[in-house]
Amino acid sequence: MHTCRICFNTLSSSKITVKNLAYKDTKTQSIYCYCNRCSALNLVSTDAFVNETINFDFFGRNRLAKTSLNYKFQKIRSSFFLGNFTVFGLLLAMIFDDPYSLKNYKKYLSKESYSLLDIGCADGKFIFDISYFNKNSKFLGIDPFINQSYTDANVTLTSNTLLLNEDKFDYITLNHVIEHLDNPEEILKSYIPYLKKDGLIIIRTPITSNPIYSIFRKSWVGFYSPYHRTIFNTKSLSYLIKKIGFQEVYSTTDTTIWSIISSIFFIMEIPFRYHLLIYLVILPIFFPIIAIFHILIYFLNIKGKGDMLFLIIERDNLFEISK
Ligand SMILES: [Zn+2]
Numbered sequence: 001m002h003t004c005r006i007c008f009n010t011l012s013s014s015k016i017t018v019k020n021l022a023y024k025d026t027k028t029q030s031i032y033c034y035c036n037r038c039s040a041l042n043l044v045s046t047d048a049f050v051n052e053t054i055n056f057d058f059f060g061r062n063r064l065a066k067t068s069l070n071y072k073f074q075k076i077r078s079s080f081f082l083g084n085f086t087v088f089g090l091l092l093a094m095i096f097d098d099p100y101s102l103k104n105y106k107k108y109l110s111k112e113s114y115s116l117l118d119i120g121c122a123d124g125k126f127i128f129d130i131s132y133f134n135k136n137s138k139f140l141g142i143d144p145f146i147n148q149s150y151t152d153a154n155v156t157l158t159s160n161t162l163l164l165n166e167d168k169f170d171y172i173t174l175n176h177v178i179e180h181l182d183n184p185e186e187i188l189k190s191y192i193p194y195l196k197k198d199g200l201i202i203i204r205t206p207i208t209s210n211p212i213y214s215i216f217r218k219s220w221v222g223f224y225s226p227y228h229r230t231i232f233n234t235k236s237l238s239y240l241i242k243k244i245g246f247q248e249v250y251s252t253t254d255t256t257i258w259s260i261i262s263s264i265f266f267i268m269e270i271p272f273r274y275h276l277l278i279y280l281v282i283l284p285i286f287f288p289i290i291a292i293f294h295i296l297i298y299f300l301n302i303k304g305k306g307d308m309l310f311l312i313i314e315r316d317n318l319f320e321i322s323k
Helices: 048-055 069-081 087-096 102-108 125-132 184-194 211-219 234-243 257-267 272-302 317-322
Strands: 015-019 029-034 041-043 115-119 138-142 155-158 169-175 195-206 246-253 308-315
Touching: 015 211, 069 087, 069 102, 069 125, 087 272, 102 125, 115 125, 115 184, 125 138, 125 155, 169 184, 184 195, 184 234, 211 257, 234 246, 234 308, 246 272, 257 272
Parallel strands: 115 138, 115 169, 138 155, 169 195
Antiparallel strands: 015 029, 029 041, 195 308, 246 308
16 A cells, blocks of 8 residues: 555556656656645656666756756756847747746846855856846755765855855745655655745646646656656645645746656657657757747746746745634
């Protein structure tokens, strides 16, 4: 018997089997079981390789983003999303889209200067981008897989949680992190003391309550199996944030063209590691189709019906009083 990671209910027998096309051994499969109480899909495979992936990080082990060549291109694309129009930026934005949801961060991190703690910052691509345009703010990225800390005038990236000290942050962000955790409630609770009283937590994660999941199902890139332990929907996320004493301030979706492109490649059983390369090869021929995908995703996001959720939450004061 397996129990749900979110509500600890016994999981139902309703399951979905997903090929591990993101894993090094693409012949393996993962099983996700549905929770009848909170609607979360829980990875239940007990194979040895699943446990192995707990300690296997696939972004943080790379060099820090700022020293890599592709970050130079990323910076041009990010400038575009953060309001600096260039033709090259527009082209890169069309090809690679906005995987860090910079458009939404630009809109909702509206303070002149602030402090931001990014949990699970990986190689720091998000922090470097956002810090580049907020020179008056302070950024701390924590990730257990960073093996070489980084510090400059306003950015620190480290695996050392002792650096948290007494600091309180205006924002805590978790970008595509909670779906990787075996104990999301515990991890979220452990960082709440570092949030200012009126601070906000921003969570981004794949969700199933949308047409993209309904179309692709087991080939949907949101599974990214076996790395994604819990696949949420709006119901299971509400359940989780209530349990930690928070409430929703705002939510929207930040789906990109990668949701459609990678899911199509997954239908064709193409391993994830080849997606970018194949995409770049076919791009000259399929550019008009990519443009149509952009329009489709634009409307899905406007309606809040995309497959990646951008959720802003705050402390629920009634929860504090009732404790
Ligand atoms: Zn549940």
